[in-house]
Amino acid sequence: MSNALTLRVTNAGRQALINAENSGTLPLTITKIAIGAARYEPTDEQTELVDEIAQLDTFGGSAVADDLIHITVRDESTAVYSLGEFGLVTNTGVLFAVYSQTDAPILEKNARSMMLLSVDAAFTTVNVESLSFGGTGFLLPPGTEIVPGVLQLADTPEAIAGENDRKAMTARKTRQAINRHREEENAHDWNTIGNKPDHATRWPKWAEVSGKPVTFTPSAHNHSWNEITGKPQQATRWPEWNEVGDKPTSFPPESHSHGWDQVTGKPVQATRWPSWEEVSGKPATFPPSSHNHPWSEVTSKPATATRWPSWAEVSGKPTSFPASSHTHAWNEISGKPTTFSPSTHSHGVATTSANGFMSNSDKSKLNGIQSGAQQNPSTTSSRTSASTSIVLQAKAMNDHRGSGDHDSRYVRFTGATGDSERSFPVGHTVLAARDSETLLPPRNGARGVYISSNFTRCYTIDISAATSSSHILLGTWRCRGASGSGTASEAFLMQRIG
Structure with missing residues (x-):
């Protein structure tokens, strides 16, 4: 126990064990041993080896104590590695527990060697009885002439046959095999044997069978009801009422109804409506139900509801009113113009030599002239002029654009390098x-x-x-x-x- 390796159970492994306990699928099955090359201090949060090499199913394990499991792992591949870590993997792929050490490798394997790791693994936080292993065939390898291991014993037919080179024989099986071979060496053909007893040449007759029973259990069969004798009375009829035992003294009635006149002991409130005096908790007053009254029954009517008002009683009335439809004589109209335009007539279009109305084409031209426009505006060749009414000459603008004289107000696009x-x-x-x-x-x-x-x-x-x-x-x-x-x-x- 002092040389046992303590494995760290991971959080994922502990949760898998809890899930198996809750679902009733214990024990938790370990189906593979993961091996790796890294050397470190394992942690609870691990879900895989740091530097995994392979996952082996050539292993076996069994509990040898409440907190101790004996594990044997075998790798017959040609892989070359330094074993620094290994872990137990469940049938659902969860890394249940892991072991590693930070100093020297656990073992070294070369291409021509077989890795055979046999360790006692200690668990301090779980009961190893909750674990099982997918196979036990690799606790030790099969023994041969050159490999120490486990041997299976031959049974009697295998021992006598002497053909299986992988199984061992006990002393008894060895003696049985030797005796059989001796008998075979001294054997005779059945037809050459004389004076054979009768019981060696045929089956016996019924009279010759000794110790036979006088009666036999019948084979499975059926009988009709009338062939059965001695039937008990309760098997032939339903019982009378007085023959029924443990019957209850009373029964709940089945669903039924009664006429009102069959009901006795009825309370008085079930036989009539109450009188007004018998009603309790009634209000002292009641809101009237919806109803109407003729005008003659309405009292204290206001004066405004009984007649139209007089002119003096009308409030907010205007002081003047538009006159109703009427006519006036011509001489009653004041402010009349002294002259009037004649009836339908026409006017000529104005020309440079005669007055007249403006044509629609002239009006369009007039609308196209902006306010303050000059017929012959003043021009300048100076690009630095601050005037808002003098036009910069086109030649001056073109000369300026092609020159190298630009200030920050203009963008220059040049073909110089870059x-x-x-x-x-x-x-x-x-x-x-x-x-x-x-x-x-x-x-x-x-x-x-x-x-x-x-x-x-x-x-x-x-x-x-x-x-x-x-x-x-x-x-x-x-x-x-x-x-x-x-x-x-x-x-x-x-x-x-x-």
Whole structure:
């Protein structure tokens, strides 16, 4: 017991044991031994070996004490490893318990050797009687001429046959085999034997059988009811009432009904409605039920309900009223104009030499002239003029656009080395990629745009993916939209706004 290895039961293994107890499926079955190479201090939270090599089913185990299991594991493969950890795995794949050590390996295995591990495993927190092992055939290997192990004993036929080279014989089986072989050496053919007794040549007759019973148990059979004799009385009829024993003295009545006149002892309140005096808890007053009264029965009617009001009694009446429909004579109308336009007539269109009305085409032209427009406005060739009424000459604007004389109010798009990739006019748009979730720009959000170092002919909004911080596009740029829904691989439409 002092050399036993203490295995640590995992939380998952302890829960599997609890589940087996609750479901009544104890004992918990261990079906495999997992082996690994790592060396460490096991923990309760483990669900697998740290460096698993294989899971072996060539093992056996049995409880030798309340807290001790003897385990034998065998690996006949050509695998090469240093065994540093092993664990017990249940039939549901749960790592039940694990053992490892931090100093030297448990054992070393090479390609030409067989790993045979036989240990006593101690458990301090569980009862080993709650565990079973999937097989016991590998507690020890079968013994041979060169491998120590367990031998199976031959039975008598196998011992006499002498053909099985894997089983051993006891002294008795050996003697039986020798005697049989001796008998076979001295055997005679049945037909050559003379004076054979009768009982050796035929079955006996009935009279020759000694010790036979005088009666026999009949074989399974049936009888009709009238063939049965001595039948008891209770088997031939139903009993009389007085023959029934332990019968109750009273019975609950079965479902039935009675006429009212058959009911006796009826209380008085069940025989009539109560008189008013017999009603208890009645209210002193009652709200009247819905009803009507003729006008003549209504008393204390107000004056406003009995007649129309007089003019003096009407309140809020207007001081004047629009007149009802009527007519006036012409001479009664005041403020009449002295002259009137004649009946249907026409007017000519105005010309440069004669007055008249404006034509509709002239009116359209007039509407197209802005307020304050000049027929021949003043012009200037100075681009620095501050006037709001003088027009800059087209030639002066064209000469200025082609010159190198620009200030910060104008965007310059030049073909000089490097600038063709960084300088764009206001309003220009480019597609820019991003490589970082943290740089997700909002719609209309400002971001720097750089020449990408990851892809040629591409731009990026991630400085970490730029060629260098100096390769930023000139001006102020804002995000106008994206090609996706927020992934790192989407592209953003960036527009220069200043």
